Amino acid sequence: MDYNIETSDTLRNLVDLDTEEHKVRDIAKLFLNAMDDWPTTNQNFISDFIRELKVCFGTPLTIEKLNANKFNGQNAWQLEAGSSIAELINISKRFYNVSDFDKIMDNILNHYNKEFNTVDFIAELQYLTTEQGGRRTPAQSGYRPQVKFEFAEMQTSGQQTFIGRELVSPGESVRAKIKFLSPHFFAHTLTKGMGFEFREGGIVIGTGKIEYIVNEKLEKPDDDV
The missing domain is CATH 2.40.30.10 (Translation factors)
Structure with missing residues (x-):
């Protein structure tokens, strides 16, 4: 039976266990940084965060949309999270030629789900x-x-x-x-x-x-x- 990562805590634990130097790990860390910066209280479910991210910045998520959102006096943490997501997309585009945010997330979760299915x-x-x-x-x-x-x-x-x-x-x-x-x-x-x-x-x-x-x-x- 396969089990899928649902929360940032589980993904963070898997990333912490990952001792290899590779860009998927770097991209996953940026995604976790964005979740940590997001202002929603007790934000832990990955799917909820992605949904809120898209509501804030628009769909599909692109570097242009993420950078176009300006400070309005209250959204500093959202912009900080958006900056991490923009960097995530940029690294993925440079090293994997993938700029579609949903595909990038699939790549991250598929990579760490393989490990998750060997360890609780x-x-x-x-x-x-x-x-x-x-x-x-x-x-x-x-x-x-x-x-x-x-x-x-x-x-x-x-x-x-x-x-x-x-x-x-x-x-x-x-x-x-x-x-x-x-x-x-x-x-x-x-x-x-x-x-x-x-x-x-x-x-x-x-x-x-x-x-x-x-x-x-x-x-x-x-x-x-």
Whole structure:
């Protein structure tokens, strides 16, 4: 099942995890800067922001329209956001020969959706030894044990994509991307540093600790922590 990026928080988390130097990352950062500058309170949904952007500057969004909007004493932050969008379009035109804003956004979201479909959060995993009841053979990156948190009886499949390795033997530790089969089960319940077990059936084969939450829909609100 594919999951699509809906909010600026999730896109920002994915961009922060992206350590490669490339223009899609630069363009995505400009888009996030524009969302941060936009004056609407608690603006987080990407689709809502784009709709408001087009209402303000006109459709289709072009560098000319973005630059034509003048300061009226109240729209400074909107103009600041528009400046970032104009720069975004300019970079895309120079490096990818694409100036259509909607196509640029498709390129950004398609690029980061591929990563989003491999990760809900980053965790440090510790595999039990065989003597402790763990696996008898190494696990390969992409392995899907069940994930169980203390606060719920329910568990779900969580794919482990190992970072920097392909195989992990019993007794070893590894950093990994974790992607739930059913992320909605854990909506607004997870926090950084939270521990969990991963299992084969009812047998615990290892433990994990959340390092970084990527999918903001899983993150527990601050006032609930």
